[in-house]
Amino acid sequence: MLKSLAALGLRYSSNAKLPHGQQLSNVTKICFSPLPEVSKWLVPVQVQYIENGKTKMCDIFKVHDSVSIVLYNISRQKLIFVRQFRPAVYYGLIINNFRELPKEDIDLIQYPYELGMTLESCAGMVDKDKSLAEIAREEVFEECGYDVSVDRIEEVMNYRSGVGSSGAKQAMYYCEVTDADKVNSGGGVEDELIEVVELSLDEAKKMVQQGAINNSPPSCLMGLLWFFANKAPANA
Numbered sequence: 001m002l003k004s005l006a007a008l009g010l011r012y013s014s015n016a017k018l019p020h021g022q023q024l025s026n027v028t029k030i031c032f033s034p035l036p037e038v039s040k041w042l043v044p045v046q047v048q049y050i051e052n053g054k055t056k057m058c059d060i061f062k063v064h065d066s067v068s069i070v071l072y073n074i075s076r077q078k079l080i081f082v083r084q085f086r087p088a089v090y091y092g093l094i095i096n097n098f099r100e101l102p103k104e105d106i107d108l109i110q111y112p113y114e115l116g117m118t119l120e121s122c123a124g125m126v127d128k129d130k131s132l133a134e135i136a137r138e139e140v141f142e143e144c145g146y147d148v149s150v151d152r153i154e155e156v157m158n159y160r161s162g163v164g165s166s167g168a169k170q171a172m173y174y175c176e177v178t179d180a181d182k183v184n185s186g187g188g189v190e191d192e193l194i195e196v197v198e199l200s201l202d203e204a205k206k207m208v209q210q211g212a213i214n215n216s217p218p219s220c221l222m223g224l225l226w227f228f229a230n231k232a233p234a235n236a
């Protein structure tokens with residue numbers, strides 16, 4: 001089971017041949033520890049409420065809102081994705097194999113880090129005072145290397161993710177790019193190690209076929225369904 005999931009993590013990797021400047025993720029140590037009392041990224045809160053006279057509670061955490069962009073290269077009819085190591089996905093996949101939080105480093109032979117590699121739409125958190133479309137434009141540039149103006153970024157829909165735990169808002173956008181818009185290899189900024197992956201429409205369609213197993217977030221798959229329903233060429 002775990003082996004086949006690791007294969008899923010490796011799927012769509014472009015292997016050795018990455019565009020100049022892009023680095024392939026190689027994780028060599030993983031360990032888990034309880035969340036510190038103060039986290040820059042997650043703020044845990046308990047909500048207490050009375051519903052139909054019954055007192056209830058819900059433990060939640062606040063995270064940043066975010067944007068995601070369905071990116072379509074019309075020069076080559078390819079959908080553009082990003083592939084990266086996601087610690088949360090890795091943790092979610094392996095933690096049920098342990099009775100309690102392991103104190104030692106995780107055995108990466110038994111639990112390869114590739115389990116936590118995901119294929120996602122280009123996305124980013126809303127952590128600056130800019131319009132959502134401008135943040136989307138920046139993510140397309142930083143993660144995927146396409147330089148487009150904000151007016152080419154089309155708003156698709158807004159929705160809430162993690163409704164049981166965070167309820168954070170995500171705004172989805174759509175953008176068509178051409179090879180002429182590609183100005184660098186992408187790959188993210190600062191510590192990010194993001195691989196740009198291009199899929200043909202046939203390959204991308206397999207991700208949303210009945211029975212598909214993905215490491216991708218629902219927002220990416222929903223973006224694909226939206227694309228095939230609204231934007232894909234008639235012959236796709």
Ligand SMILES: Nc1ncnc2c1ncn2[C@@H]1O[C@H](COP(=O)(O)OP(=O)(O)O[C@H]2O[C@H](CO)[C@@H](O)[C@H](O)[C@H]2O)[C@@H](O)[C@H]1O
Binds near residue numbers: 042068123124168191
């Ligand atoms: N919990 C955490 N702990 C430590 N460092 C953290 C962190 N969260 C973010 N970071 C840091 O912030 C950086 C920037 O994150 P991004 O803005 O690229 O959002 P990301 O793509 O991770 O998730 C975006 O895309 C995914 C997929 O759509 C959405 O789920 C998500 O809400 C959205 O922000 C990360 O590379 C990391 O260094």
